[in-house]
Amino acid sequence: MTSAVYIHIPFCHHICHYCDFNKVFMKNQPVDEYIEMLIQEMRTTQKGTQSMKSIFVGGGTPTALSAAQLEKLCTGIQSVFDITEDTEYTFEANPGDLSKDKISVLKAYGVNRLSFGVQSFNDRLLEKIGRNHRSEDVYRSVKEAQEEGFSNISIDLIYALPEQTLEDFEDTIDRALELDLPHYSGYSLIVEPKTVFYNLMRKGRLPLPGEDAEAAMYDLLMDKMAAKGLHQYEISNFAKPGFESLHNLTYWENESYYGFGAGAHGYVNGVRYSNIGPVSKYIQSLKDGKLPIFHQAEVTAHEKMEEEMFLGLRKTAGVSIPHFKQKFNTELMQVFESPVKDMTGRNLLEIDNDRIRLTREGRFLGNEVFQSFLGLN
Numbered sequence: 001m002t003s004a005v006y007i008h009i010p011f012c013h014h015i016c017h018y019c020d021f022n023k024v025f026m027k028n029q030p031v032d033e034y035i036e037m038l039i040q041e042m043r044t045t046q047k048g049t050q051s052m053k054s055i056f057v058g059g060g061t062p063t064a065l066s067a068a069q070l071e072k073l074c075t076g077i078q079s080v081f082d083i084t085e086d087t088e089y090t091f092e093a094n095p096g097d098l099s100k101d102k103i104s105v106l107k108a109y110g111v112n113r114l115s116f117g118v119q120s121f122n123d124r125l126l127e128k129i130g131r132n133h134r135s136e137d138v139y140r141s142v143k144e145a146q147e148e149g150f151s152n153i154s155i156d157l158i159y160a161l162p163e164q165t166l167e168d169f170e171d172t173i174d175r176a177l178e179l180d181l182p183h184y185s186g187y188s189l190i191v192e193p194k195t196v197f198y199n200l201m202r203k204g205r206l207p208l209p210g211e212d213a214e215a216a217m218y219d220l221l222m223d224k225m226a227a228k229g230l231h232q233y234e235i236s237n238f239a240k241p242g243f244e245s246l247h248n249l250t251y252w253e254n255e256s257y258y259g260f261g262a263g264a265h266g267y268v269n270g271v272r273y274s275n276i277g278p279v280s281k282y283i284q285s286l287k288d289g290k291l292p293i294f295h296q297a298e299v300t301a302h303e304k305m306e307e308e309m310f311l312g313l314r315k316t317a318g319v320s321i322p323h324f325k326q327k328f329n330t331e332l333m334q335v336f337e338s339p340v341k342d343m344t345g346r347n348l349l350e351i352d353n354d355r356i357r358l359t360r361e362g363r364f365l366g367n368e369v370f371q372s373f374l375g376l377n
Contacts, residue, residue: 002257
């Protein structure tokens with residue numbers, strides 16, 4: 001049964017220089033009509049209300065919506081899904097535009113987790129990467145959310161930014177940890193095509209730290225999180241016990257989830273699908289009485305096993321060998337003996353208590369390890 005939902009809000013007041021998600025400037029966009037069609041898509045897919053383990057509203061910038069628009073969206077979500085006290089209900093938020101009235105709306109409609117896109121506490125770097133908030137906005141937004149009763153708060157950080165030094169990043173980690181939040185994510189910058197940073201890089205005008213500096217930043221992140229008692233449960237995610245993101249674990253445990261909204265991805269009944277990206281075409285499809293699916297493909301049995309490995313190995317707990325056998329009725333080593341032997345020989349993977357997991361060294365070369373499990377048959 002599918003018990004996780006991702007809902008995409010593609011609107012932003014400001015486009016960050018590194019972002020390649022499906023997003024558009026909010027000005028002059030049919031935002032209210034989009035929300036109506038989004039709710040229609042959810043209702044068309046769901047037959048009766050269904051209780052959900054996790055609901056995640058991402059973007060874009062969901063908190064770019066006005067308080068009234070957020071209320072309209074939350075009312076729609078509540079009419080389609082049964083939200084219980086056990087549901088992890090997350091909204092992504094930009095510290096610059098999460099006002100008190102918006103926080104109140106989210107709290108009133110059962111949202112119980114906020115994920116702030118902080119990225120850095122260095123105002124100079126925030127400006128350089130195209131963020132429209134500053135560090136003081138982070139402190140204000142977190143404080144106001146806590147005053148409204150939010151205790152499950154996460155913040156995202158990005159490292160290996162242009163001109164960022166190890167000292168810069170250490171200061172950002174320290175300031176993030178001073179907030180004493182239950183969950184933190186830390187991602188290295190990936191320069192994606194069709195972004196401002198990609199164009200600058202092609203022109204030789206993007207002064208990125210080297211690989212050694214990037215590795216040192218990741219090393220520092222892991223050490224500082226561990227020293228603060230935060231468990232690294234996935235390559236880029238750290239949490240106090242019991243505050244791991246149920247929604248993200250849905251992805252890494254290769255479970256099914258609905259994806260709603262323009263450009264959203266989903267995985268239901270063994271089929272991976274993606275929705276139409278352009279907002280106007282997404283709206284028109286639903287107006288025409290059609291689901292806005294752009295592409296869908298049934299995942300083969302072998303592809304499911306590959307996904308089990310390259311998604312599951314992101315978790316520090318790794319992949320359970322008995323669970324693999326139970327799920328696929330096949331021995332893991334029968335299928336993946338070659339890459340497992342290769343990667344354990346290079347000390348990037350280890351086998352411990354019927355689990356295969358990345359070593360600490362393997363976390364630095366995760367993508368290389370994951371690639372080794374693809375395209376073997």
